[in-house]
Amino acid sequence: xxxxxxxxxxxxxxxxxxxxxxxxxxxxxxxxxxxxxxxxxxxxxxxxxxxxxxxxxxxxxxxxxxxxxxxxxxxxxxxxxxxxxxxxxxxxxxxxxxxxxxxxxxxxxxxxxxxxxxxxxxxxxxxxxxxxxxxxxxxxxxxxxxxxxxxxxxxxxxxxxxxxxxxxxxxxxxxxxxxxxxxxxxxxxxxxxxxxxxxxxxxxxxxxxxxxxxxxxxxxxxxxxxxxxxxxxxxxxxxxxxxxxxxxxx
Numbered sequence: 001x002x003x004x005x006x007x008x009x010x011x012x013x014x015x016x017x018x019x020x021x022x023x024x025x026x027x028x029x030x031x032x033x034x035x036x037x038x039x040x041x042x043x044x045x046x047x048x049x050x051x052x053x054x055x056x057x058x059x060x061x062x063x064x065x066x067x068x069x070x071x072x073x074x075x076x077x078x079x080x081x082x083x084x085x086x087x088x089x090x091x092x093x094x095x096x097x098x099x100x101x102x103x104x105x106x107x108x109x110x111x112x113x114x115x116x117x118x119x120x121x122x123x124x125x126x127x128x129x130x131x132x133x134x135x136x137x138x139x140x141x142x143x144x145x146x147x148x149x150x151x152x153x154x155x156x157x158x159x160x161x162x163x164x165x166x167x168x169x170x171x172x173x174x175x176x177x178x179x180x181x182x183x184x185x186x187x188x189x190x191x192x193x194x195x196x197x198x199x200x201x202x203x204x205x206x207x208x209x210x211x212x213x214x215x216x217x218x219x220x221x222x223x224x225x226x227x228x229x230x231x232x233x234x235x236x237x238x239x240x241x242x243x244x245x246x247x248x249x250x
Contacts, residue, residue: 001020001024001027005023008095008097009051012051015215017212018215022214025211025212026051026052026053026212027051027053029120029211030052030053030055030056030118030121031047031055031120031122031207032056032116032119033047033058033125034058034123035058035123035126036061036083036084038071039123039150039196039199040057040059040087041073041087041196042196042201043123043125043149043201043203043204044090044091045091046205047207048094048095052211053099055100056101056103056118057101058084058105058115059083059087059104060105063078063079067083070191070195071083073091074086074087075090088100108131116139117142120211121145121146122139122146124147124148124171125149125200129175132171133172133246136171137246140163140246143164145161145220146162146170147159147206149199149202149203151199152189152191153191153192153195154227154228155225155227155228156196156198156228157223158206158219159219159220159224160206160210160218160219160220162210163247167221168220168221169247170244171246172241172244172245172247173238173239173246173247174223177245195228206218206219222236222237223236223237223238
């Protein structure tokens, strides 16, 4: 690290759990964030400020006025801009030393497989059930840790799926891809503005813990659920399903 980096990341370096070695791990890491909206905004800003060396941000949407109530990476002046470009501007304004790859596309199939394979850690910040399953399946095949978050109305949840651990479940163990699922989105049900930032920030924290394991145990095998009405957290144990059609045979 150079002098500027030693100063910029000094509060991380002071932590026994991180130190210079841990910060170097962060600088060498590559985070893939899929979704640049309510969850992806805080996650991207925090990972950029923390110094994650390469951040690939994927989204195919543009900034809309209705986004600004909760999607903190975007501004009024950037309404109509691609979300990934708007977020890239915000991230580099915080930390010009990180490499931000802004991809305006809806990833699936081989392209998704490629992007997951290049990453150290993957953050699912989407709000689409089919996309969540596609991301999960790619992470299982590539054996890449996945940080999953969701928020709607006044409720949120966050967990980690880590296929590198033999006993860690995958997303499909908890939510079967064969089940009919009614999509619920902010555009129809609404969302409490701080909820997405709380969950997105926790996704960033879990991603950093996966990059620097000395920081602490990840949420793999545990699903945290937040009731924003009472600000009450509930923890549920999540176990691997040996019959899971996605990870059961791996």
